[in-house]
Amino acid sequence: MLITNLPAIGQGLLMTLALSLLVLLLSTIVSVVMGFLTVSNITAVRWITRSTIEVFRGLPLIINVFFIYFGVPLLGMELSPFTSIVISLTIWGGANGAEIVRGGLRSVAAHQLNSALALGMKSWEVLFLVRAPQAFRSILPGYIGLMTQIVQATTLGALLGVTEFLRVGQSIVDRVTVMEGWNPAFIVYSGVLLVYFVICSALSAWGRWLERRATYERRTIATDEPDIKTTNSAIGT
Secondary structure, three states: OOOOOHHHHHHHHHHHHHHHHHHHHHHHHHHHHHHHHOOOOOHHHHHHHHHHHHHHHHOOHHHHHHHHHHHHHHHOOOOOHHHHHHHHHHHHHHHHHHHHHHHHHHOOOHHHHHHHHHOOOOHHHHHHHHHHHHHHHHHHHHHHHHHHHHHHHHHHHHHHOOOOHHHHHHHHHHHHHHHHOOOOHHHHHHHHHHHHHHHHHHHHHHHHHHHHHHHHHHHHHHHHOOOHHHHHHHHHO
16 A cells, blocks of 8 residues: 555655745744844834734634635635645744744843943844844744644645645545545554654754753853953952
8 A cells, every 4th residue: 555655655745845844934034024023123113013923823723724725815816725825834933933033032131232232333233243143042942843833734734635745645545445445544644643753853852952052052151251250359459
């Protein structure tokens, strides 16, 4: 059964990987832009951005998928199932990613930002040259976790008819049940589960490794920083 359906399984897996990579790319762009807007100096921009993020984070993902797939055509725009799932997951992933970016940017110590401003740097220079590079270490582990969720969420494409990995598995089960008279659902879905488990486990392990490394680097930097009191005492003597 597996050998006979191997080409279809391979195509389904490639579709899932392509869908995941495209959504991750677009979600990253949306996350960075909206995350930076949440720390804007303009109050209205911050309020509108935060409100938008909270709305899309609060909606169940499947509602978001159906809203795009069935709602957008009412405006006269026809979307393919693939395009619909990409837009839906990008909106959801971008909103959640923006919250991760916002948290990372806010984790940077305020005294560093004030020092940069005192040195004559402009607000945008402080954001891109001081705040963003330091926030990246805090953002990356959490964003890896979001990547895992996005890979899992691509299975919703099966509801719209996208021939991704889960949809191919469903087709194999239906075809074998009708043509051969037995139900391979347990075998097929166990294989699908195993593939997703391997992909998501690898991403989770990468995220944990990055988190441990970021924690170690922060501790190293904190250890290497000179003690201000000791330095002042030495100067006074």
